[in-house]
Amino acid sequence: MREFAAIILAAGKGTRMKSDLHKVLHPIAGRAMIDHLMASVDELAPARKVVVVGAGREQLETALGDRAATCLQEPQLGTGHAVQQAQAQLEGFEGDVLVMYGDVPFVRPATMQAMLDRLRGDDAPAAVVLGFEPDEALQYGRVIADGEGRISKMVEFKDASEEERACRLCNSGLMAARASDLWALLDRVGNDNAQGEYYLPDIVNIAIGDGRTCAAVTTDTPDEVAGINSRAELAAAERQWQEYRREEAMAEGVSLKAPETVFFSWDTEIGRDVTIEPNVVFGPGVKIDDGAHIKAFSHIEGATIGREAQVGPFARLRPGAVMEEGAFVGNFVEMKKAVLGPGAKASHLSYLGDTTVGANANIGAGTITCNYDGYFKYKTEIGERAFIGSNSALIAPVKIGADAIVAAGSAVSRDVAPGELRMVRGEQLVKPGWADRFHDTMKKKKAAEKKG
Incomplete structure (x- = not known):
């Protein structure tokens, strides 16, 4: 030849x-x-x-x-x-x-x-x-x-x-x-x-x-x-490519609930028995293992999703995000250069950046990793089975030990030892009857204004 x-x-x-x-x-x-x-x-x-x-x-x-x-x-x-x-x-x-x-x-x-x-x-x-x-x-x-x-x-x-x-x-x-x-x-x-x-x-x-x-x-x-000479022809080529890839994915054992709303990248790799719900977009560099479930309105790029993991709805996985077997991220969770260990979960409203999360750890709603000081990025390490309470701020660099608990509303800037409870809150001030007196005063003031 x-x-x-x-x-x-x-x-x-x-x-x-x-x-x-x-x-x-x-x-x-x-x-x-x-x-x-x-x-x-x-x-x-x-x-x-x-x-x-x-x-x-x-x-x-x-x-x-x-x-x-x-x-x-x-x-x-x-x-x-x-x-x-x-x-x-x-x-x-x-x-x-x-x-x-x-x-x-x-x-x-x-x-x-x-x-x-x-x-x-x-x-x-x-x-x-x-x-x-x-x-x-x-x-x-x-x-x-x-x-x-x-x-x-x-x-x-x-x-x-x-x-x-x-x-x-x-x-x-x-x-x-x-x-x-x-x-x-x-x-x-x-x-x-x-x-x-x-x-x-x-x-x-x-x-x-x-x-x-x-x-x-x-x-x-x-x-x-087909040649491409205009934006309209470019859009037609994108549509042609996506239609082919959707058909290929379904033929290979992927369930697409609404195929016309799912957009793949040229290099998306998907295992068998993966379910993808409507309005999911894949950027380059995504690998999805068997049995994973990608829920609606999620955006995923540069991420690896393990066997039986669940994503979304409304989740965003950015480059370097890794979800290991059985991990779960829910609605309005964002991951970037972060590893969520086997069985670990972040169910809602969280940001995990430059982070490793151990197996079966729980990330409460509203938790954020504060990984950037305006000049450099820092790492957060969360141990196995750790429990991070809602609305916590983990100020990197910081380590949370295995089985540790961070109380809701805490801003943690120092390492937490394994098995430790860390609570970082201002002291609660209690004034009995204050609210009732406030409401009475304001109602009288408003009534006087109306008469005037």
């Missing part, structure tokens, strides 16, 4: 997005659209990857790091011209080349492999085009091919006859060719067209004119070649 290289075109200005962020860096399910594409490419282990950049190149080069080489297209004179800019980066490479688009993020590895396999067929096509058959062909360029996928002509919609426009096989723009054929054919592409640009599909017609075979591979999932 020959090696292959991937060229990803990402030089467009993306003016329809109306954004300062490079178009292909806009996220879908928390991941830049170009990263979705590159992850699929990487599954096939390419020998090289080259991203063609233009406007906003600094953003893109920073985001890519050393994951791909880049080359600049300036000025931008069409897709054929864009591919030519990668030639220097691929000097000496003699394998196959896949040409992809950074704003077409959902092309599956299997589809890419099918293009490469067809390119390596016995008839040695000069180029392979990825075609698709949308419900509405609209003004897509057409691929005129026979039943075996051998192309006789590529034609733009505006140049097509009525018979050609009746063809449902449309050009996605994605292509595969051997490196030697690709560069030789591109050298012969002209720009005698209304836009004065050099178009990549022209290499197919040139090769056919030479008597060479060119072939089409047709995707059975037209949505995978």
